[in-house]
Amino acid sequence: MSESSESPSSRAPSHGNEREDKRSFWQRIAEFIHHGPESKGDLIEVLAGAEEKQVINAESRVMLEGVLRMADLTATDVMVAAPRMDMLDIDSPYEDILNLVIETAHSRFPVYEDRRDNIIGILLAKDLLKLQRAPELNLRALLRPVMFVPESKGLNDMLREFRSHHNHQAIVIDEFGRVAGLMTIEDVLEEIVGEIEDEFDIEEDHGDIFGLADSTYRVSGDTPIERLNEAFDVALPEEDFDTVGGFIAHEMGHVPRRGEVYETAGLRFVVLHTKGGAVKWFKVSPLEAVTQAG
Structure with a gap:
């Protein structure tokens, strides 16, 4: 047929x-x-x-x-805790504010007056360009309204509010009215789609320590100290700290900012990228190589 x-x-x-x-x-x-x-x-x-x-x-x-x-998560489950928030003081000189914006590379910043608990507005990094063109403008005039939410606020409700109010950031308040932390629409979406990667992120199977073309290394901030010691044949203390980022933050006495340098155990650590008040990536070089290059 x-x-x-x-x-x-x-x-x-x-x-x-x-x-x-x-x-x-x-x-x-x-x-x-x-x-x-x-x-x-x-x-x-x-x-x-x-x-x-x-x-x-x-x-x-x-x-x-x-x-x-x-549906079972609340604002407190995804927020960046208050001590780790990058914030701007309304009374800081313009140059100091600009430097902080550049160092942290965030697009939005809570702005406080007198004390960190007194948040008076949100500054968009792009709005600083207006001050360059019109220096007579007052920084207060550039502030956007703050969205305050309680710690118990469910993420489902948060997503709806972010969409309906066209906000991307909210300040989380505890039961006593104090600032508990900060959360963004990205934090909520990451609970659904996983981490939203940026140019500094790599896939997990690429490892937490890997070589760069200039014979230095990129090291994740949450790399276990034991792994770093093995990789570089050094002896950073493993008893009191679990991660490289935690150890270096303790040694520096503050949350490291992008571009800061710390040297220890024959290694130089340069902060490449921070997120949520913690170091995501260091650039690490043996001090001998740094001296020879100099």
């Missing part, structure tokens, strides 16, 4: 498959869980099963699980 004389019944399965493929994502999920999970844990297990049966892919499952788990 020729191809043109193929019977309609022989082609039916392919049409059926086309119709099957046209089912929406949620239709496929509904069909898969038609018996109905009885708890959130059951639903997460169902999603894992859906991935195994290729009803959804791995990325979809991770995001759906993130949405489910986010």
